[in-house]
Each structure stands twice: as C-alpha cells, then as structure tokens.
Amino acid sequence: MILTRFLSVESWKRWLWSIVRLVLITGLSFVIVYPIIQKISTAIKDKTDIYSPIVVFIPEHFSLDNFKKAIEFMDYWPTLINTFTLSAVTTILTAASCALAGYGFARLKFKGSKILFGGVVLTILVPPTTILIPIYMNLKDFTLMGLLPLLSGKSVNLLNSYWPFILTSITANSLKAGLYIFIFRQFFRGIPKEVEEAAYIDGAGVGKTFSRIMLPNAIPSIVTVLLFSFVWQWNDSFFTTTYLTTSKVMSIQLSSLPYNLAIMLEGGAATNKDPFYMSIVQDTGVLLAILPLVIIYLFVQRYFVESIERTGIVG
Amino acid sequence: MRLITKLGLKPRTYAEQKALWGFIYVLPWLLGFFVFFLVPLLNSLRYSFSSIDAKGDGMTISFIGMKNYVEALTVNTSFNRTLTNSIVQMVVNVPLIVIFSLFLAVLLNQKFIGRALARSIFFLPVILASGVIANLDSSSLVQEITGQNGSDIMSGLGTFEIEQFMLQAGVSENIVNYLTSAVDRIYQIVSQSGVQILIFLAGIQTISPQLYEASKIEGATGYEAFWKITLPMVSPLIMVNVIYTIIDSFAGSEMTELIKDTGFRSFNFGLSSAMAWIYFLAITIVLLISTYFISKRVFYQD
Structure with missing residues (x-):
C-alpha cells in the first residue's frame, strides 16, 4: 500500500x-x-x-515580388556561386592543414612542440583586429618575407583576389583556425596509443598511420570543423570586406544591401522610398543568404548532433 | 634501409622519425604563423608607437613614443566609452550565457521524444547568429515593429509580475533587475550560446554512466546528482566556455568596428594599432582575472 x-x-x-x-x-x-x-x-x-492590420503571419496576397527584387539587387546567383566556391575552397584547405597540425601537436612530439602549441593558443587569444592593419599592408605589397622580389623583381598586390584566403587557409591561419587546431589536437590525443603501435608493428609509417587509421576515425571532428569553418567563412564580413573590395561575395553584398536598396528603390519609377518596404526587401535578402546554410545544415546536422561526444571538442 | 645507410644517413628510431614527421606536419602552420601572425603582431606593436604616412609610393614610419596611446585614451571621443561599454556588456553577459548553456546542455542530454529535433534547433544559432547576419538583424525595421506589436508587450507583462513577486519575496533589487533584464534579452543570450551548449553537451556525454548508477543506488536524486557529479565533472569545461565566451563577445563588439574605421576610413594606422593593443590588453586582463578565480574551483579527475 x-x-x-x-x-x-x-x-x-x-x-x-x-x-x-x-x-x-x-x-x-x-x-x-x-x-x-x-x-x-x-x-x-x-x-x-505591409500595413494591413489583419495580416500577422499568413499574408492575404502572396507574392514573390520581394524575392525577385532581392535577387536582382544582390546579384544573387553569381554571388551565390562566388561565395560557395570561396567558402568551400577555404574550408577544405583549412580542415586539411589544421588536421595535419593538430595531429602533429597531439601525437608527434618534437623538441619545442609545446612552445609552438603556445603559439596556437596565442592566435586564439589575440583579436584579429590587432593584426589586421599589418596584414593588410603585407598583402598589399606581398613579398613572402623578401623572397618574391628576388625572383620576379617586384612585390605583388594580393588584395582583391582570393589569394589571401587560399594562403591563410593552406597555412592554417585563416579565420578561427587556432580553434580548429585545438579541436583536432584534443581529438587525436583521445585515440589510444595501442592503435598507433599496432599500425607501426604492421609496417605502417607515420604518414600511412595518419591517412589510413587516424583520419577515418576522426570523421566526427572533421565534420564539426568543416561545418564551423564553412559557416563562419560564409558569414564573415570582417576579413572579407578587408581582403576583397569589389568581388561579389555574400557577406559583402549583405553588408552593402541597405545602401544599395536605398539607391535602387529610390531610382525606380514605380516605388517611392518607403523605409518599411526597404526593410522587408532587406529581410528577404538575409533570408536568401542564410537559406543555403540552412539547407546544408539540414543534411549535416544528424551526423553532427548525434556524434558530438566523439568530436574531440572535449579532451 | 640499405639505401639509407648508403647515403650516409643514420637509420632513425621510431621516436626520431615521429619527431621529424611531427615537425613536417606542423610546418605549414608554422610558416603561416610567422607570415600571417607573428610578424604582423610585432609590426602592429611598432605601428602603435609611431606615426604613419601612407602615400602612393609607400609609407614612412616615424617613432613618436606613447603619443598614440595618449590620444586614444584622452583625445579620441568615442574610444573610452566604447571600451568600457564592451567590457561592462561582457561582464553582464558571460555568466548568463555560461549558466544558461550548462542548463540547456543538461536538459538536452536527457532522453525525451524529439530530442534530435530540439538539439538541431538549439545549434541553429551557431549558423544564423554570426557575422553580418546578426548585424543586419539587429537593424531590421520589420522585427522592431512586429516585435512591438506582440511579443514585447507579453514579455514585458510577464517579467513585471515576476519582478513584483521576487521583490516581495525579499530578493535584492539588483539581482531582480539582472534576472529580468536577462529574460528580456533571451534571444540575444540563446543566440550566443550555441557553441557553448555543444561543448557542455560533449562534456556531459563523456561522464561515465556508472557514476550516476552508483549514486542512484545510494539514493541520490537527480538534483543532487547534478550538483555532486555533473557540475564537478564539467567544471574544466566551464573554464573553457568562459574563455571562449569572453573572446567571442569581444570579437563581435563595437570596438572592432571603431578600430577598423579608424584604420581604413580615416587612415590613422598608428592610432588604430594603439587602440587595438589597448583592447588586446583589456581582454588579457579580463581573461587572467576570470581564469584565476575559476581555476581555483575547477575539479580535475586525474
């Protein structure tokens, strides 16, 4: 009872x-x-x-006019292709270089590797604003530490091309790369030593152990890094607006969208400049910009959400 | 092997090989670290002590001592205000974000129907609330107006009642204000805590289930298990999250805009570098203080 x-x-x-x-x-x-x-x-x-009081969520008159306007003003399709290429290239290069560095720091200890890892932590801590101006100067007259003038006679202006992104991501120093190295290092440290020893006894060298045994195991953390890096590159306006001035990339288009709208809508004959309407087209633009990300997320999230315990974020 | 000895190289031991490969693996990063980080960092320190004349054919750098720092701190109209603003905002937000994300991580770790859906929704802000999109969102007129029509009045009413209730219960006024303002800014907090939830969730999942089983057999309630098991076990991650949140909140602050504007709109590179260095020092001080206080309480299992 x-x-x-x-x-x-x-x-x-x-x-x-x-x-x-x-x-x-x-x-x-x-x-x-x-x-x-x-x-x-x-x-x-x-x-x-817009001004109808009875419309809250479901509109009385459907129209795709806002989409048409936003696509036109943002130059959407070329921008989408540009952004996608840029993000995909930097993401893949960053993930590859960070995985190498992370594995090096976690498993292949050499003299001074601890001090160098301190350098990685430093890159996480120092805000990008602090080094922005010297990097800008550096890229404007790019000499690769005095090497290029010896070969071709003069320095190269790398601004307004994709080279800054490619170079920084090959060398694992792109946006938030320190964090990715940290994630990979934590993950590789968690793999038992016996696995590596068994591979060595079976005749695999360091390179083979890494590519055949460590990488297939690291897929959850690779997915995490790929997703983070892709998204942050896609949304980044800080480096993108500095490196690229005229290219049509999503984040630049978005940050200049309010000004463009003001000019374009004012110029058009049929529309008068209504701030509320402008804001609506701007919101549509934002929606169009995040739509590809949401679609990618829908495919990746299952993999990402259910396997976090193995991503290596926690050591 | 014979080839190697023929070439006059000593055969390496496995440890030596590993060290060599380790250096090769780290090499790309090391190159980038020098070209894109260390040299710029030192340069920016040098710029901050000098006045820079950028002309078409190059720039002349002349040393002027602490003048830029003095100008940033005493002459520039918006620097001090922006700096204190971003620090105060951070001090207010960081504890809220960390506590909130720990709470949500515990919640999302429990078994319930639709957990996968809930998780994917809570990580959505990682994608949506970063960079330029967050900036545009905060300036959206549509959201302002529709917000005023509906949800704001509701939430205002709700917090007003809670406020009265807590005040009557004898809670200090400051705490009440802090909490109710947190409720009003719930979207901001939720949208900034995506990565933190992820980190905590990953941490909670590494705690071995035996601990919970044993405590349950001994008669501990879920509440006790949280304070005695979950919290100590994730305490190292609390530190990680505090550090991450501090850095993240600084990266998105108005300070960044101000420094960039000074550098690229008014072309005052010296002043801009000085501002950036003061800003970096401020971050370092905040980080040191908070890690000092937290690291005393952190529990490490091994």
Whole structure:
C-alpha cells in the first residue's frame, strides 16, 4: 500500500518534470525559430499587406515580388556561386592543414612542440583586429618575407583576389583556425596509443598511420570543423570586406544591401522610398543568404548532433 | 634501409622519425604563423608607437613614443566609452550565457521524444547568429515593429509580475533587475550560446554512466546528482566556455568596428594599432582575472 503510493508520487514527479521540460524546450525553440518564420512570412507578403492590420503571419496576397527584387539587387546567383566556391575552397584547405597540425601537436612530439602549441593558443587569444592593419599592408605589397622580389623583381598586390584566403587557409591561419587546431589536437590525443603501435608493428609509417587509421576515425571532428569553418567563412564580413573590395561575395553584398536598396528603390519609377518596404526587401535578402546554410545544415546536422561526444571538442 | 645507410644517413628510431614527421606536419602552420601572425603582431606593436604616412609610393614610419596611446585614451571621443561599454556588456553577459548553456546542455542530454529535433534547433544559432547576419538583424525595421506589436508587450507583462513577486519575496533589487533584464534579452543570450551548449553537451556525454548508477543506488536524486557529479565533472569545461565566451563577445563588439574605421576610413594606422593593443590588453586582463578565480574551483579527475 505504502509502496504504491510512493511509486505514484515518483511518477507524478517525473510527469511534472517532463511537462516543465517540454514547456522550456518548446519555448526556447520558438524564440530561436521565430525570426526565421517571421522572415519567411514577410518575404512572401505583397506590398499591400505591409500595413494591413489583419495580416500577422499568413499574408492575404502572396507574392514573390520581394524575392525577385532581392535577387536582382544582390546579384544573387553569381554571388551565390562566388561565395560557395570561396567558402568551400577555404574550408577544405583549412580542415586539411589544421588536421595535419593538430595531429602533429597531439601525437608527434618534437623538441619545442609545446612552445609552438603556445603559439596556437596565442592566435586564439589575440583579436584579429590587432593584426589586421599589418596584414593588410603585407598583402598589399606581398613579398613572402623578401623572397618574391628576388625572383620576379617586384612585390605583388594580393588584395582583391582570393589569394589571401587560399594562403591563410593552406597555412592554417585563416579565420578561427587556432580553434580548429585545438579541436583536432584534443581529438587525436583521445585515440589510444595501442592503435598507433599496432599500425607501426604492421609496417605502417607515420604518414600511412595518419591517412589510413587516424583520419577515418576522426570523421566526427572533421565534420564539426568543416561545418564551423564553412559557416563562419560564409558569414564573415570582417576579413572579407578587408581582403576583397569589389568581388561579389555574400557577406559583402549583405553588408552593402541597405545602401544599395536605398539607391535602387529610390531610382525606380514605380516605388517611392518607403523605409518599411526597404526593410522587408532587406529581410528577404538575409533570408536568401542564410537559406543555403540552412539547407546544408539540414543534411549535416544528424551526423553532427548525434556524434558530438566523439568530436574531440572535449579532451 | 640499405639505401639509407648508403647515403650516409643514420637509420632513425621510431621516436626520431615521429619527431621529424611531427615537425613536417606542423610546418605549414608554422610558416603561416610567422607570415600571417607573428610578424604582423610585432609590426602592429611598432605601428602603435609611431606615426604613419601612407602615400602612393609607400609609407614612412616615424617613432613618436606613447603619443598614440595618449590620444586614444584622452583625445579620441568615442574610444573610452566604447571600451568600457564592451567590457561592462561582457561582464553582464558571460555568466548568463555560461549558466544558461550548462542548463540547456543538461536538459538536452536527457532522453525525451524529439530530442534530435530540439538539439538541431538549439545549434541553429551557431549558423544564423554570426557575422553580418546578426548585424543586419539587429537593424531590421520589420522585427522592431512586429516585435512591438506582440511579443514585447507579453514579455514585458510577464517579467513585471515576476519582478513584483521576487521583490516581495525579499530578493535584492539588483539581482531582480539582472534576472529580468536577462529574460528580456533571451534571444540575444540563446543566440550566443550555441557553441557553448555543444561543448557542455560533449562534456556531459563523456561522464561515465556508472557514476550516476552508483549514486542512484545510494539514493541520490537527480538534483543532487547534478550538483555532486555533473557540475564537478564539467567544471574544466566551464573554464573553457568562459574563455571562449569572453573572446567571442569581444570579437563581435563595437570596438572592432571603431578600430577598423579608424584604420581604413580615416587612415590613422598608428592610432588604430594603439587602440587595438589597448583592447588586446583589456581582454588579457579580463581573461587572467576570470581564469584565476575559476581555476581555483575547477575539479580535475586525474
């Protein structure tokens, strides 16, 4: 008798907790998803619905006019291709170089490797703003530490090309690369030493051990790094606006979208400059910019979310 | 092997080979570290002590001592305000973000229906709330207006009642204000804690289930298990997260804009570098203080 009562109190507690949890999680999920829903709903609204008091989420007149405008003003398709190429190239190069460095720091100890790893931590700590101007100067007259003038006679201006991105990502010094090296190092440190020894006894050298045994195991952390690096490169306006001035890349297009809108909409005959309407087209532009990321995330997230315990973020 | 000895090289032991390969693996990073990090860092230190004249054919750098630092701290109209603003904002936000993300990580680690969906939604801010998109979002007029129509009034009402309730319960006014302002800024906090949730979740999943089983047999409740097992076991990650949040919050602050504007709009490279260095020192001080206080309480299992 007492036992059953006890049991029922327990089960009541459990029920209560799952309800609280449900409310919390649904509420917070709503907070996160709300801006996206709102953007979608404003993007498909017709102009006449903007000031209509009865329209909250579902518009009275559907129209894809906002999309057409945003695509036109942002030069969307070329921009998309440019951004995708840039992000994909830097992401792959960064992941490769960071994986090498991370493995080197984790498993292949040499004299002074601890001090060099201190250098990695330093690159994480120093804000990019501190070194931005010297890097800019450096890239403007790029000499590769005095080597290029010896070969061709003069320095090269690398600004406004993809070279800064390629060079920094080959050498594992691109945006937040210190963090990726750290993630890889933590992961490779977690693989048991016996695995490596067994490979050595079976005749695999260091290179083969890395490519045949370590890398296939590291897929979760590789996915994490790829996703982070791709997304951050896609959204980055800090380095992108410094290195590239005229290229059509998503983050530049986005950050100049408000100005472009003001000019273009004012110039058009049919539209007068309505700040609210401008804001709607701007929101549509943002939606178009994040859409590819969300689609990629939908494919990757399963892999990413369910296998975090092996990503190596925690050592 | 014979070839190697013929060439006059000593056959290497495995450890030596590993050291050599280790250096080769790290080499790309090392090159980049010198070209794109260390040299620029030293250059920027040099620039901060000098006045720079950039002309078409190159630039002349002349040493002027601490003048740039003095100008940044005493003459420039917006530097001091921006610096204190970003530090205060960080001190307010970091504890909230860390506590909130730990709480959510514990929640997301429990088994319930739709967990995968909930997880993927909570990591969405990692994608959406970074860089230029977050900037544009905060300036969006649509969000302002629709926000005022609906949700803001609701949340205002809600926090008002909680505020009254807590004040009557005798909670200090400062704490009440802190908490209610946190509730009002919930989107900002949620959107900044994606990576932190990820780190905590990964940490919680490495805690061995035996610990929880044993404590359950001994009669510990879930609440006790959290304070006695989960919290000590993830405490090293609390430190990692605090450091990450501090760096992250600085990276997105108005300071960055100010430094960039001084450098590339008004072309005052010397002043801009000096600002950047003061900023870096401020970050370092904040980091040192917080790691000092946290590292005393961190529990390491081994």
